[in-house]
Amino acid sequence: HGEASEVVIETPNGPVAIGEHHPVVVVAGPCSVENEAMIIGTAQRVKAAGAKFLRGGAYKPRTSPYAFQGHGESALELLAAAREATGLGIITEVMDGADLEKIALVADVIQVGARNMQNFSLLKQVGQQDKPVLLKRGMAATIEDWLMAAEYILAAGNSQVILCERGIRTFDRQYTRNTLDLSCIPVLRQLTHLPIMIDPSHGTGWAAYVPTMAKAALAAGTDSLMIEVHPNPPKALSDGPQSLTPDQFDQLMAELAVIGNAV
Numbered sequence: 001h002g003e004a005s006e007v008v009i010e011t012p013n014g015p016v017a018i019g020e021h022h023p024v025v026v027v028a029g030p031c032s033v034e035n036e037a038m039i040i041g042t043a044q045r046v047k048a049a050g051a052k053f054l055r056g057g058a059y060k061p062r063t064s065p066y067a068f069q070g071h072g073e074s075a076l077e078l079l080a081a082a083r084e085a086t087g088l089g090i091i092t093e094v095m096d097g098a099d100l101e102k103i104a105l106v107a108d109v110i111q112v113g114a115r116n117m118q119n120f121s122l123l124k125q126v127g128q129q130d131k132p133v134l135l136k137r138g139m140a141a142t143i144e145d146w147l148m149a150a151e152y153i154l155a156a157g158n159s160q161v162i163l164c165e166r167g168i169r170t171f172d173r174q175y176t177r178n179t180l181d182l183s184c185i186p187v188l189r190q191l192t193h194l195p196i197m198i199d200p201s202h203g204t205g206w207a208a209y210v211p212t213m214a215k216a217a218l219a220a221g222t223d224s225l226m227i228e229v230h231p232n233p234p235k236a237l238s239d240g241p242q243s244l245t246p247d248q249f250d251q252l253m254a255e256l257a258v259i260g261n262a263v
């Protein structure tokens, strides 16, 4: 239904196309927007390394209600400042349809997180607005579930959908947070024209494993990557253990360039 083989996103630095016939696009940034210095500083570093989009959560879907929930509207303002300072496109998550309008004022791509992949009223809402949507795979979603969730967005009138694999729940939680399903890449290629993004940060849960799986995703033919980067991971308010430092991100981008087809 209404599938596009690429999603073209207008950023201040110009249009960026994500799809099979384009160079691999890298999205990078912290799990959460914490303060102005960290988001602007991280944006500058990931831009210099070749990322085309800055990610950062303003509204965070945390397992515990007592964990940091994101800075909300003030974080959106900081993302707007980072966009202004670097020209990077912005990707940030919507959790509540009531926040969609103000998020869409700042975001170039609206993220629907794993936990909301089957929030059908939210899917309809993001389908009725015109910003591209990054649909993360639910942690226990089959490929069919995931594609049908995408279908809700397409059916509501928005054809600009990117599918993001971020790991699924399997047996092990001791050594990996999730199991990154890279086999989804060739499977999705057969089933859909929608562009593919792989998130090895949430997919593994550990910074030490992120570069290996990012390179594996590139070799397997992903269209884009999402990588969490934090200036000081041990002090991160969320997802520090899986976040690369800016130096580690530089190193990864250099390694990806060797494999080819990256940025």
Ligand code: PEP
Pocket: 031, 057, 061, 112, 113, 114, 115, 136, 166, 202
């Ligand atoms: C995130 O991108 O920080 C996030 C919460 O991702 P997911 O929905 O994949 O857990």
Ligand code: MN
Pocket: 031, 032, 202, 228, 238, 239
């Ligand atoms: Mn995160």
